[in-house]
């Protein structure tokens with residue numbers, strides 16, 4: 001089953017993932033901020049000997065993931081930025097495949113239309129992509145709020161939130177609902193619940 005592991009000593013401001021690809025192969029990785037990634041991955045593998053017993057490394061890859069939110073301008077004369085180049089990654093998960101594919105599809109359609117009409121400008125692009133821009137913004141808001149939590153808080157948060165809450169929070173779906181839930185919790189009311197609701201109000 002796919003699994004993610006968090007904690008300052010596991011992956012500072014990030015997470016370790018284990019995604020099985022088949023009975024015999026898995027994608028095992030780490031995303032961190034402000035620290036070198038490889039030592040954390042090596043340590044995780046070392047500490048989970050039972051999970052990786054007899055396993056061999058078949059491929060190693062590394063690359064940066066832009067999780068600072070979408071850039072302020074995603075189009076100009078004769079150009080549309082899509083995917084990583086536009087910062088179109090969901091910040092809390094670091095997932096950018098789906099959001100990049102959507103942007104590429106929209107940009108392709110608009111480019112075709114613009115060529116047919118003899119134009120080089122794409123004012124519709126930010127509007128068409130707006131629901132995803134909003135998700136990226138909300139996920140960034142959630143990331144900023146939880147990135148400085150201590151491990152004890154993260155464990156407590158995992159107990160308070162259910163699967164749907166975590167998916168909503170990480171992906172920037174229904175932050176208002178999660179914020180309302182957290183604002184009733186004594187430990188998280190001020191730090192997370194109210195702060196989340198306030199951030200949404202400010203944006204609205």
Ligand SMILES: Cc1cc2nc3c(=O)[nH]c(=O)nc-3n(C[C@H](O)[C@H](O)[C@H](O)COP(=O)(O)OP(=O)(O)OC[C@H]3O[C@@H](n4cnc5c(N)ncnc54)[C@H](O)[C@@H]3O)c2cc1C
Nearest residue numbers: 029062063064065082083084085089094095096097098100
């Ligand atoms: C280690 C890691 C794990 C990730 N895991 C996930 C995940 O599980 N789920 C998820 O949703 N996202 C994940 N992401 C993020 C996701 O991969 C990216 O956000 C997404 O691929 C961005 O798509 P893109 O088209 O903008 O860029 P890319 O997928 O990087 O595509 C850019 C392409 O342009 C090519 N290129 C570059 N320069 C030139 C040039 N000068 N001329 C021609 N071609 C060029 C590159 O070779 C590449 O093929 C992960 C990222 C990393 C680094």
